[in-house]
Amino acid sequence: MENKYHFACQLIREAGQFIKGRMTSDLDIEEKSGFGDLVTNMDRETQDFLIAGIKARYPDDAILAEENGVTHDIKDGRVWVLDPIDGTVNFIVLQDDFCIMMAYLEDGVGQFGLIYQVMADKLYSGGGQFAVVCNKEPLPVYQERQLAQSLFACNSRMYAQNTGGVRQLLDQCLGIRMYGGAGISMSKVLSGQLLGYFSRIQVWDYMAAKIMGEGLGYCLLTLDGQEPDFKTRQQVMFIPKAKLTEVLSYLKGVTI
Incomplete structure (x- = not known):
């Protein structure tokens, strides 16, 4: 190997x-x-x-x-x-x-x-x-940070349309960055510059980051917290595993 x-x-x-x-x-x-x-x-x-x-x-x-x-x-x-x-x-x-x-x-x-x-x-x-x-x-493994101290990247249309409730979550953070590409965005998550990334993408857009992220404490899941199907374009999030419960609570409209 x-x-x-x-x-x-x-x-x-x-x-x-x-x-x-x-x-x-x-x-x-x-x-x-x-x-x-x-x-x-x-x-x-x-x-x-x-x-x-x-x-x-x-x-x-x-x-x-x-x-x-x-x-x-x-x-x-x-x-x-x-x-x-x-x-x-x-x-x-x-x-x-x-x-x-x-x-x-x-x-x-x-x-x-x-x-x-x-x-x-x-x-x-x-x-x-x-x-x-x-x-x-x-690259460092994920270290705990608060939403209010963090930046996220997000697909512009998903934020504008509040897809899956992403705006409830992202309005809790310092700001949103839009880079026009999954690779740029997810590499910034891997490096610790961003806390997470939301987009609607295909398997070739996210698989490399998914594999690398698992070794640093990140997960790539659909907006309801499930594994992608690896076949179709889906709305996904690339976030720290430790933040999953908190993130899902905002996406479902129940803050904690």
């Missing part, structure tokens, strides 16, 4: 260099589900780059990825979960604040995850048997 983990760390950095080398190229941009849900040729080309690297080294491993209908049940064997560019709108408009994300599971059990902030050159990695680190520096 150690060889596979180090291979993944090298491959994701190589994918980052692949993207950087093409930043000045013209992009082909398409809508998926709507004008705010975009995909570019670089999303697809980066995914192809990652898949080619994995298959060259581990030809019998399966892959679940965001683009081009690459699907596989994460509970079936050895599976890589890929998000080639998380934060595509940021990539297009800002050319910053986007990530590459990878996770590896065996029979549904997370072995390690990686979130690479390409332009900042920050690689969050670990989980399972591996220490969770950022650029090889260990």
